[in-house]
Amino acid sequence: xxxxxxYHVEGVLRLKLDTLEDLWTVQRIVFPNDLVKSKSLRKxxxxxxxxxxxxxxxxxxxxxxxxxxxxxxxxxxxxxIVEGKPEQYIKLNSYHTLNIAPLDTLDIIKPEWPDYIxxxxxxxxxxxxxxxxxxxxxxxxKALPAYLLGYGVEFRNEIYSNLSKRMTQKxxxxxxxxxxxxxxxxxxxxxxxxxxxxxxxxxxxDIKAYAESKQEKIGKNVIYKQxxxxxxxxxxxxxxxxxxxxxxxxxxxxxxxxxxxxFLKGLSTGTSKYGIENVRNAIEDYMCKTVIVNDSALGNPxxxxxxxxxxxxxxxxxxxxxxxxxxxxxxxxxxxxxxx
Numbered sequence: 001x002x003x004x005x006x007y008h009v010e011g012v013l014r015l016k017l018d019t020l021e022d023l024w025t026v027q028r029i030v031f032p033n034d035l036v037k038s039k040s041l042r043k044x045x046x047x048x049x050x051x052x053x054x055x056x057x058x059x060x061x062x063x064x065x066x067x068x069x070x071x072x073x074x075x076x077x078x079x080x081i082v083e084g085k086p087e088q089y090i091k092l093n094s095y096h097t098l099n100i101a102p103l104d105t106l107d108i109i110k111p112e113w114p115d116y117i118x119x120x121x122x123x124x125x126x127x128x129x130x131x132x133x134x135x136x137x138x139x140x141x142k143a144l145p146a147y148l149l150g151y152g153v154e155f156r157n158e159i160y161s162n163l164s165k166r167m168t169q170k171x172x173x174x175x176x177x178x179x180x181x182x183x184x185x186x187x188x189x190x191x192x193x194x195x196x197x198x199x200x201x202x203x204x205x206d207i208k209a210y211a212e213s214k215q216e217k218i219g220k221n222v223i224y225k226q227x228x229x230x231x232x233x234x235x236x237x238x239x240x241x242x243x244x245x246x247x248x249x250x251x252x253x254x255x256x257x258x259x260x261x262x263f264l265k266g267l268s269t270g271t272s273k274y275g276i277e278n279v280r281n282a283i284e285d286y287m288c289k290t291v292i293v294n295d296s297a298l299g300n301p302x303x304x305x306x307x308x309x310x311x312x313x314x315x316x317x318x319x320x321x322x323x324x325x326x327x328x329x330x331x332x333x334x335x336x337x338x339x340x
Contacts, residue, residue: 001025001124004105013108013121018128023075023100025124026108027066028319029117031299034063035109036077038098044089059084059096060109075100116307116317117298132248134190134220136183137227137234138199138207143183146235147192148244153235159183180210187218194247195220198227198238223247256326259292259318263339271340274333276302283309288338291315296322297335306336 001022004014017023030036037060043052061079068075077098084090100106110117133148140163145156161179163172184207187195197204204224211218223243227234238244266272273282282288283306291310297303298319310317320327322335330337 001121001128003121003125008113011110011113013110013113014105015108015121016105017100017102019102020070020073022102022124022128023068023073024321025120026100026106027068027075028295028298029120030063030066030077030108031110032063032065035082036061036063036079036098036106037083037109038100038104038106040096040098042089042096055086055089057084057086057089059090059098060107061096061098073101114304114308115311116319119317120319131190131192133244134187134192134195135235135238136186136195136197137230137238138183138197138203139201139230140203142230143179143186144230144232144235145186145190146232147190148239153232153239155232155235159186177210180207183207184211184216184218187220187222190220193221194223196223196225196238196244198225198234199230200226200228256318256320256324259290259339260326260329263292263333263337266339272337273340274337276306276334276336279336279338280306280309282338282340283313283315287340288315290318290339292318292320292330292337292339294320294322294327294330294335296327296331300335303336 001018002016004016006013015022015026017026037058040057040059041054042057042059044055045052059081060083061077062082063077064079066075066077077100078095080093081090081096082092084092098106128149131147131149131154135146135148137144137146141161143159145159147154147156159179159182161175163175163179167175183197187197197207208222208224211222225238225241225243227237263272271287273279273288279288279291283291288310291307293303293307307317320330322328322331
């Protein structure tokens, strides 16, 4: 995700989206009565007998609801048209759905932008640039390291084994050892918690066995998987695997679990509160160090008042994904809580 422009006085934030996660971020920050402007297609009929023709238009909607379709990688933003161009293809106050997808650009217009909402966007932009997973595809000839970033894949230089069948057995083993050492050093140097080493044949298994025999302290969670080749297509093959989705999900919610655990401990001592009224009182009584809230509750006006109060008092606000396990747990505590 990229912030193209932010006109704070006018309340206009223009975003360029990159991934499915960016669509989820937009859904978290777009509320009923916000305005959203983007390109769209609308059927235009020249007359009653005309079957209609799809025309590209730029439409501004007053939002009524949003729906995220993960399978289609689409965020549907539904509402009434308040403005559009070309005007001949637009009918004001009629209902329309903007189908927002990765690579689209849109404007989100609010009367005001609370800092905690701006932080959601800034964190998403930061996550886009941050390495999330290290991947090395390897065979007996070479290794190709790569990073999975929020916006895509960043490939690094290939490492060659320089092995040859014409080598003596001793030279072959020495060169093979250097190759494995190079790969292990690359893994150690990757700025991520999880690294997947994958490839065809037994090279990946030999690297694992070598690292274990040397009792190398790699300091990362290394997963060894099968891949059809050690090319770029092998990296994309790994990225599409269920294991990668699970790894990224686990990494995302680790922080939320720690916060939830702190909240649950506070329930036994009375320092944690939940529900709108109790959290409001905790803030007013200076008994709140952190507010936690589900993203599904961000559009609630009463919740917005509480968060505005917390923000004015410089109390940290942590926003959970209501669809995650921790968010589901928080929903049992009325979607909003405080830690004292």
